[in-house]
Amino acid sequence: MSDRPQSPSPERETFHLLRAVTVEFGLRQAAFAGEHGLHPTDVRALICLLDAERAGEDATPGRLGAELGLNSAGTTSVLDRLERLGHLTRExxxxxxxxxxxxxxxxxxELGWAYFGPLVHGTEELLRGFAPAERAAVDRFLHGVRELMTGEGAPVNGSDSGGS
Structure with a gap:
């Protein structure tokens, strides 16, 4: 048996690249949160609310709490903080x-666009260089990974002991 570590499969390399991208994005979210007096959960809440708005769906405290995995007291705390900072309204x-x-x-x-706008625009520009079939493959991959992460049986809160 060889002492040399085996090279990861191309699929594992892609997984590690995706993980590196998500870690980097998480670091940017945390930096944005810190610069604007927010908790990282506040940023996640704003993203959930913006996603609902973009989809034309109503955003309610119950729905937000479910998406964030928070109980009603935790959700209220996030909403109170975001409202106090002028980032959301309740109607x-x-x-x-x-x-x-x-x-x-x-x-x-405006704060979000000032911070994340260059990343959004850079990503759009990068994707413009892809052929339609390549973009379709990227979309299919990302939707598939999201389904793996959110679908039934997906590990949550460390309940899966599998390694990477």
């Missing part, structure tokens, strides 16, 4: 006054 749903809808403020969007 009564005009169709059902019992429901509260969450909206990201223009100020929060």
């Amino acid at each position: 009564r749903d005009p169709r059902d006054r019992r429901r509260v809808l969450l909206r990201v403020t223009g100020r929060a969007k």
Whole structure:
């Protein structure tokens, strides 16, 4: 048996590259949070709210808490902090006054674009260099990984002991 470590498969290399990208993005999110007096969960909350807005879906405290994996007290704490900092508003749903809808403020969007806009634009420019079939493959890959991470049986909170 050889003492030399085996080279990872191309698939494992791609996994490690994806992990490196997500780590780097997480570091940028943390830096943004620190620069603007936010907790990293606050940034995740803003992303969830912006994703709901982009999809044309209502954002409610219950939905946000479920997406963040927080109980109602934790969700309220995040919402209070974001509202106090001027990053979101809570409004009564005009169709059902019992429901509260969450909206990201223009100020929060401006801060996000000022910080992440160059990355968004750079990514768009990078993708313009891909042929349609290549972009389709990238999209299929990323959707597949997301499904693996969010689908039934996906490890959560360290419940999977598998290594990388």
